[in-house]
Amino acid sequence: MDREENRTGFDSVKTVLQKEAAEIQKLADHLNQDDVNQMLLLLNECNGKVITCGCGTSGAAAKKIAHTLNCINRPAFFLSPSDALHGGMGVLQEDDLIILFSKGGHTVELESMIDSCKKKGLRTVLVTETEESNLAQKSDFLLKIKIEREPDAFNMLATASTLAVIAVFDAMSITLANHNGYTKEEFLVIHPGGEVGERLFAQTGN
Structure with missing residues (x-):
């Protein structure tokens, strides 16, 4: 890319980021309060595991969300739909909560799972x-x-929509951590590694 192309490319990247940020803001302004509160209740009162499940980009979001829940000490994991349909559902127990992620709502693999x-x-x-x-x-x-x-340009790449799903569950995870009085000491127990672990150790002295 020459200098002019670089400038054009940068402007395009900046525009996309602004569009994505605007979509997140609009979502925050129009989320259904009752639905969000009910989802918070389901997550907080789950006595078993939280299982996330999805295909493609929805699956990538589901994996990230499961990891974030683990980071606030809410046991969770991602279950691959293809593995689930070939015996993997044996891991599911009655007290568990399963969250299915499907942008369009017609994911065949999830439809095959839900009855089980x-x-x-x-x-x-x-x-x-x-x-x-x-x-x-x-x-x-x-x-x-x-x-x-x-x-x-096609309004088809699951980009802003994926960010939106992750952002909502990030916000709910932080809300649950605050509600339950989650401490740095508790966080250190499950996240002793990396820079986060070093900072937690320095701040707690444990």
Whole structure:
């Protein structure tokens, strides 16, 4: 890229970031309060594990969300839909909460899973943009997270929408940590490694 192309490229990157930030702000202004409070309650009162599940980009978001929940001492893990459908659902127990992530609400692999989840007695949550799908009808609870538009020219790349889902669950995780009085000492026990571990050790003296 020459100098002019570099400038154009930088401007494009900046514009995309601004569009994504604007979508997150609009989402914050229009989230359903009752639904968010219900999701917080489900996460906080889960006596088992929180299992996240999704395919493609939704799966990537689900993995990140499970890790964040673990970081606040809320046991969670990501279950691959393909593994789940070939015996992996044996790990699911009655007290667990499973959160299915599907932007369009029609992920075939998740549709194949949900009946078994119900038979095992799990509470099922669907995180999606649409309320009209078989998954939505079969889930115990639906959390709608929808943006107006993706920033790409085709309005198809799951970019801002993925950030939105992660951002909502980041916010809920921090809310739960604050509500439950999560301490630096507790955090250090499960995160002794890396710079975070070093900072926690220095601040707690443990």
